[in-house]
Amino acid sequence: MSTLTTAVAFEKYHGTGNEFLIVDATDPVPDRSAFATTHCDRSTGVGSDTDGQTGADGVLFLQLEDRFSPPRIIMTLVQPDGSVAPICGNGARCAAVWAMDRTDADSVMIDTQAGTRRATRVDDGIAVEMGEPTFAPDRLPLAGNRTEPLIEESVEGLTVTTVNTGVPQAVAFVDDIESVDIESAAPAVRHADVFPAGTNVTFAERTDSRREGVPRFRQRSYERGIEGETQACATGSVAIAAAASRIGLIESAAPVDISLPGGELRISATDRGELLLTGAVTHEFDGDLAAEGVDD
Ligand SMILES: N[C@@H](CCC[C@H](N)C(=O)O)C(=O)O
Numbered sequence: 001m002s003t004l005t006t007a008v009a010f011e012k013y014h015g016t017g018n019e020f021l022i023v024d025a026t027d028p029v030p031d032r033s034a035f036a037t038t039h040c041d042r043s044t045g046v047g048s049d050t051d052g053q054t055g056a057d058g059v060l061f062l063q064l065e066d067r068f069s070p071p072r073i074i075m076t077l078v079q080p081d082g083s084v085a086p087i088c089g090n091g092a093r094c095a096a097v098w099a100m101d102r103t104d105a106d107s108v109m110i111d112t113q114a115g116t117r118r119a120t121r122v123d124d125g126i127a128v129e130m131g132e133p134t135f136a137p138d139r140l141p142l143a144g145n146r147t148e149p150l151i152e153e154s155v156e157g158l159t160v161t162t163v164n165t166g167v168p169q170a171v172a173f174v175d176d177i178e179s180v181d182i183e184s185a186a187p188a189v190r191h192a193d194v195f196p197a198g199t200n201v202t203f204a205e206r207t208d209s210r211r212e213g214v215p216r217f218r219q220r221s222y223e224r225g226i227e228g229e230t231q232a233c234a235t236g237s238v239a240i241a242a243a244a245s246r247i248g249l250i251e252s253a254a255p256v257d258i259s260l261p262g263g264e265l266r267i268s269a270t271d272r273g274e275l276l277l278t279g280a281v282t283h284e285f286d287g288d289l290a291a292e293g294v295d296d
Contacts, residue, residue: 007288008035011098012046012056015090015126016279017231017262019056021046021289022098025063025074030293033082035059039289040080046289055080057223057230060091064099070107070118073099079225087114087166089234089277093126095119097281114166125280129270130235133165133242133253140164143194152247156188160201161243167224168199169239173249177205177218182229186222198224202236206249207259215250216257231262234277241267241275 008029010021021039029035036059039046045055063074075095077085092110096119099108106121110128119128134140135149140162142150150162150170160170170189174180186201201222209216217240221233237258245253254269254276265279 004293005290006293008291009286010039010046010059010289011286012284013094013097013281014262014284015093015232015234015281016260016265018088018090018233019053019231019284020077020091020094021056021059022094023059023061025061025076028293029061029291031291032059032061032076032078035289035291036078036080037082046287057226058085058088058091060088060095060098062095062098064102066103068109069105070109071099071103071105072109072111074111076113081225081227083225084113085167085225087112087117087235089128089130089166089238090232090279092117092119092128093234093277093279093281096121096126096128097283112166122278124266125278127268127276127278128234130238130275130277131166132274133163133238135161135163135242135246140168140199141196143196146194150194155192155194158185158189158201160189161247162195162199163239163242163246165235165238165242167235168195168197169202169236169243170195170199171202171204171236171239171243173204173206173244173247175205177203177220180220182220182222186229187227190222190224190227200224200233200236202233202239204240204244206244210257211255214255214257215244216259217244218259220261232260232265234265234279237265238267238275238277
């Protein structure tokens with residue numbers, strides 16, 4: 001038995017600073033977890049981009065099915081710790097551009113473990129239908145036989161409202177987001193016993209509107225699977241809108257503007273009342289990376 005190393009083509013994209021390596025899923029990568037852990041490492045991973053950022057926030061393995069109209073993509077996000085996330089809002093936008101560039105389509109369907117999402121090219125980037133956020137304890141999930149949603153309750157000393165926006169999110173509304181020591185405050189909540197599958201932890205501060213009548217929040221998120229703060233977490237942005245509406249901070253979950261360390265996102269509503277996430281996507285650079293397998 002010997003180790004076989006092959007070169008795998010990748011493209012690096014970011015959605016509002018949330019960075020992904022995209023690999024065509026038809027290229028064989030025998031151990032996807034090891035591939036993601038190695039190449040996403042922020043110190044030793046894939047080489048620097050123009051912003052000097054080494055590594056990435058995950059690998060999107062994308063399988064394009066262009067016989068359908070609109071084209072479909074089967075999206076699997078493998079995170080730096082080797083785990084698979086059911087969905088990723090920023091990743092879905094990057095996946096949409098990757099597929100649109102190959103098909104000339106302006107709309108694609110993205111099949112994820114959290115369900116199918118439609119993504120459409122719009123003036124200010126890509127808009128993704130994000131499904132119905134749910135506060136239901138069994139869908140979060142919450143531990144035990146709990147029947148009540150977890151709304152504005154203290155978990156590990158932080159007051160949070162929990163919502164599943166495709167992935168679990170614990171949202172804490174704070175007065176001054178800059179003063180939050182996220183690396184100290186978030187890990188205990190992320191691993192709290194009440195969340196058997198863990199959770200992402202998102203902080204939000206209500207701030208001045210930039211569009212008349214549109215509430216705006218500043219956001220910082222600590223992500224499960226990355227185990228650290230990211231420049232943007234779009235399922236967290238949707239969670240802020242849903243949670244703020246649920247606890248009466250705002251009248252409705254849409255429209256809402258969100259400012260993140262990596263840029264701006266907008267939450268609006270589709271005609272069917274589904275939340276729509278809109279933001280920019282950037283294609284950074286391409287290359288080849290080593291994938292290791294075993295040859296027997
Ligand atoms: N960055 C993402 C969320 C990715 C999944 C998350 N880390 C998890 O494990 O739940 C986004 O933009 O939504």
